[in-house]
Amino acid sequence: MHLDHDEEDYNLSLSKFESMLKTNKVLFFDSEEFEEIILHYLDMGKATLAKKALKLGLEQHPKSTGLKLVQVEMLVYDDKLDQAEKLLNELYAIEPTNEEIFIQKANIYSKRDEHEKAVEFLKQALKFTEDYADVYNLIGMEYLFMDNLELAKESFIKCLEEDFEDQSALYNVVYCFEFLDQNQEAVDYLKTYIDRNPYSEIAWHQSGRLYYGLKDYESAATCFQLATYIDEEFVGAYMERGKALERLKQYAEAIESYNRTIELDDPTSYALLRIGKCYEKLGNKVEALKYFNKTVHEDPLLDKGWIAITDFYVRQKNFQKALYYVNKALAIDDQNRLYWKRYATINKAMDHFEEAEFGYRKAIEFGDYQLDTWLFWVDIMLIMGEYNNAILTLIQASEYFPDDAEIEFRLAGFHLLLNEEEKGNYHLSNGLRINAEHQFILKDSFQTVWERPSVQDYITKHVKP
Numbered sequence: 001m002h003l004d005h006d007e008e009d010y011n012l013s014l015s016k017f018e019s020m021l022k023t024n025k026v027l028f029f030d031s032e033e034f035e036e037i038i039l040h041y042l043d044m045g046k047a048t049l050a051k052k053a054l055k056l057g058l059e060q061h062p063k064s065t066g067l068k069l070v071q072v073e074m075l076v077y078d079d080k081l082d083q084a085e086k087l088l089n090e091l092y093a094i095e096p097t098n099e100e101i102f103i104q105k106a107n108i109y110s111k112r113d114e115h116e117k118a119v120e121f122l123k124q125a126l127k128f129t130e131d132y133a134d135v136y137n138l139i140g141m142e143y144l145f146m147d148n149l150e151l152a153k154e155s156f157i158k159c160l161e162e163d164f165e166d167q168s169a170l171y172n173v174v175y176c177f178e179f180l181d182q183n184q185e186a187v188d189y190l191k192t193y194i195d196r197n198p199y200s201e202i203a204w205h206q207s208g209r210l211y212y213g214l215k216d217y218e219s220a221a222t223c224f225q226l227a228t229y230i231d232e233e234f235v236g237a238y239m240e241r242g243k244a245l246e247r248l249k250q251y252a253e254a255i256e257s258y259n260r261t262i263e264l265d266d267p268t269s270y271a272l273l274r275i276g277k278c279y280e281k282l283g284n285k286v287e288a289l290k291y292f293n294k295t296v297h298e299d300p301l302l303d304k305g306w307i308a309i310t311d312f313y314v315r316q317k318n319f320q321k322a323l324y325y326v327n328k329a330l331a332i333d334d335q336n337r338l339y340w341k342r343y344a345t346i347n348k349a350m351d352h353f354e355e356a357e358f359g360y361r362k363a364i365e366f367g368d369y370q371l372d373t374w375l376f377w378v379d380i381m382l383i384m385g386e387y388n389n390a391i392l393t394l395i396q397a398s399e400y401f402p403d404d405a406e407i408e409f410r411l412a413g414f415h416l417l418l419n420e421e422e423k424g425n426y427h428l429s430n431g432l433r434i435n436a437e438h439q440f441i442l443k444d445s446f447q448t449v450w451e452r453p454s455v456q457d458y459i460t461k462h463v464k465p
Contacts, residue, residue: 038070042077050074065095072104081108099129106138115142133163140172149176157189164197174206178213186210201230205237212240217247228260235261242274251278269299273308280312288312296328303332303339310342319349337368348380356380369400378410382445387414405435413446416455424449425458432462 041050051074061067068091075084085108092101102125106118122139129135140155153176159169170193177186190207197203208223224241228234238260245254255278258271276291289312295305306329313322323346329339344359360377374397381390391414398407408431416424431438439459442450449455 032066038067038074042074047074047077065091065098069098069100069104073107076104076107076111079111081111084108097128099125099127099131099135102128103135103138106142110142110145113145115145118142133159133166133169136162137166137169137172140169144172144176149179152176153180160193164193165200167202170200170202170206174210178210183210183213187214199230201227201234201237204230205234205240208237208240208244212244212247215247217244220244221248221250233264235264238264239271242271246274246278246281249281251281254278267294267298269295269302269305272298273302273305276308285312285316301332303329303336306332307339307342310346314342314346317349319346322346323350335366337363337366340366341368341373344376344380348376353380353383357384357386371397371401371404371406374401375406375410379445382414387417390414403430403434405431405438406441408434409438409441410445413442413449416449416452417446421454428455428458429462432459436463 038050038053041047041053068087072084072087072091075081075087084104088101088105088108091098095101102121106121106125109115109118109121119139119142122135122142125135126132136155136159140152140159143149143152143155153173156169156173156176159166160173163169173189174186177183177189187207187210190203190210194200194203194207204223204227208220208227211217211220211223221241221244224237224244227237228241231237238257242254242257242261245251245257255275258275258278261268261271272291272295276288276295279285279291280288289309292305292309292312295302295308299305306325310322310325310329313319313325323343326339326343326346329336330343333339340359340363342359344356344363347353347355347359357377357380360373360380363373364377374393378390378393378397381387381393391411394407394411394414398404398411401407408427412424412426412428412431415421415427428442431441442455
């Protein structure tokens, strides 16, 4: 943001100006010093001091175009767009080839959401600027505002051709490629970029992300590793490399990568959770549980940590402990359908049928419309003797899964249990038509119905030999 002066001179000017404010003595500064002082205060968010410096600067240098352009910037910041535009028109009459005038004009039109006009002024600025990279970057941002990702991408690429170390433009190029669903093209572009700038850890990291998205985990892990070679403290690259290594089932190496993030920064619950998952994959249950416990200690509000412990105990068939931890997760997020399904499954395993029924009901209430969830819920209702509720639930499920044999055989079973023979035979006929092999549902779940001679006769008549 600051002009290219020696740092010592800059600090001296700042100290001199602040001393002047304290003593009320008027000291002289050249216009460039004032610009630096004003921009410093703007960077610091000290608008009042910036305005004081501008006022004093214009008193000492009333014809300074640089200071007047800073004044324009401050007027735009305060949303005084008409005043800013008027001042710019005056400056344009004096210096019609000053690129900063066109850039500030573009800024005004951008603020007014007239982004096409903003682009026109920025293209004018290109005719007079020496800093093409900055202007192309600004044009790219305007195209982003217009949701024209293709032209935005082209502008950011031009920016990088002028200044291949512009990291914000690099991020924006990748963003455009991804938004346009051009991940392979993005990888190809980054290859050419890396040929020019092989020591860009950002480019290697972004390449790794793209390869990961393309499910090329080997290449992703390599790119993340190269990023860490360039910047040995690149926490994000170590974290992403750990994820890629997990996908490659290289769990020990993944643990090393996650541990590196903990060495470089405060432990994150995410890293601790992933380490626990890796240890579990390696069969080291003691270390797995240790890291799951560390996860919830680090972040007691991380529901995924409690769920990891829940799943750990489910796999050990220790349902009592699993129930304790799934309740912890639900206390944090009681609208998560997957957590309610776990709650139901655990209670079902413990023969807590009322709680299991409640869990499946909540899972579906919060959007779990998978067929097995409906069927588990209905099967619990069968155990509880809630036949009518089960029928209503199956009818609701059939809206999501029309012509499903498992639903039809269950509907047949419930209706026949209620001695509603006509309805029962209707659904039995549907089930046999859709998939006769699923008649075992009647045998396994509705044995008294299955053993009825009338049902056996019906099946015999309707099943093709």
